Amino acid sequence: MSKRPRVLIVSPALADANNGNWRTASRWGRFLAGVAEVEIARGWDGAACDAMIALHARRSAEAIAQLRAARPACPIALVLTGTDVYRDIEENEAARHSLQCASQLVVLQRDALDRLGADERAKTRVILQSATRLRRHAASRTVDLVAVGHLREEKDPLTLMAAARRLPADTPIRIVHIGEALAPELAEAARRTMAECPLYRWLGGLPRDAARRWIARARALVHMSRMEGGAQVVIEAVRSRVPVLASRIGGNLGLLGAEYEGYFPAGDAAALAALMERFAAEPAFAARLAAQCALREPLFTPEAERECVRRLLRDLLAPP
The missing domain is CATH 3.40.50.2000 (Glycogen Phosphorylase B;)
Incomplete structure (x- = not known):
């Protein structure tokens, strides 16, 4: 690919929240930085992008719906959070619409697959998150x-x-x-x-x-x-x-x-x-x-997660 693709990562939380959504978005942004132009934002402002990776079916529902309506051919990967998988996709119409809009679904551990219907599972992959190694210190007496x-x-x-x-x-x-x-x-x-x-x-x-x-x-x-x-x-x-x-x-x-x-x-x-x-x-x-x-x-390991995230982007951008 001669020109690096533009990827928008939509996260309902940014650095000020210091929570899991932001850490996933930030880490995935670093993993993709070598192969794509990456922006992390709370929503979509109408700017051109080659792919969207959205965290949270309910809280990112507006951005997902806007992009799908304005640019139906633009691929969207939706990363399902815990509240998505274990609550919102059963109770919330906006979250269910996000599932329908997504080209690819991502869950963060294998148990989540069992919460999805057959149509959703067919476009779902598991990407385990990672952390750098930080070895434990000597234990105290307590x-x-x-x-x-x-x-x-x-x-x-x-x-x-x-x-x-x-x-x-x-x-x-x-x-x-x-x-x-x-x-x-x-x-x-x-x-x-x-x-x-x-x-x-x-x-x-x-x-x-x-x-x-x-x-x-x-x-x-x-x-x-x-x-x-x-x-x-x-x-x-x-x-x-x-x-x-x-x-x-x-x-x-x-x-x-x-x-x-x-x-x-x-x-x-x-x-x-x-x-x-x-x-x-x-x-x-x-x-x-x-x-x-x-x-x-x-x-x-970060190496395993990075390869999975980059493969996700390659699959999103592959010709139909």
Whole structure:
């Protein structure tokens, strides 16, 4: 191709949001920068482009519909998020219209395929996200657990707080919770938990590099989400050889595998507390989770994701 194609990546969140959508958009933009002219924006302004890659069926629905109506031949790849796959495509008409408009669909882990109809699956591929390797530091005497994710309903921060309250006073477990509170009542709940439960500490939002260093220092990542498309923090933990204590939801099963032993029922604070206590008390169990995560690590390399993203663009631009 003599001239590099122009690719618009539509993301409902940009750098100021510091969330998973932005990180995916930014990373994919870097992967494509060597083969395309890439712009990342919240919407489509009518400018010419050779292809659109849109994140989020519902929140990017307007941009997708506008481009499809104005330039029907322009290919569109739609990356489905957790709220898309596990809620919006069943409940939201705009999200369903985005599915129809898309030339290609992308899901971020294999479990999501089962949520799509036969017509959608026929144009869907799985692209696993990636993280650079950041090896864990030497463990401290305490069992330091970290949870990373903005405080909002889908991330289920209240279950972590309730689980912390259930732990015995003499536990060696210490919990660090990282993420901006996107609702005032969740900030208040975090402050109240800190005041009443000394082993729980909420740090608020941190830059990504700082959050990754916390993950790398931890004995385990705690991931409580009720809904995920394929959580980047789980991948970051695996790439640091840090095991994960994860809610048993499709997004986590798709990343860690159905046989992984570190799950608890989503929303079950008592089960999460029991899992944390077992992790702290049974070194063999903790080592088994670490070994299971290590087996998944090769799936999440930047080189593998970059090749998949570039192949997606090649397929979008291929003649019909």
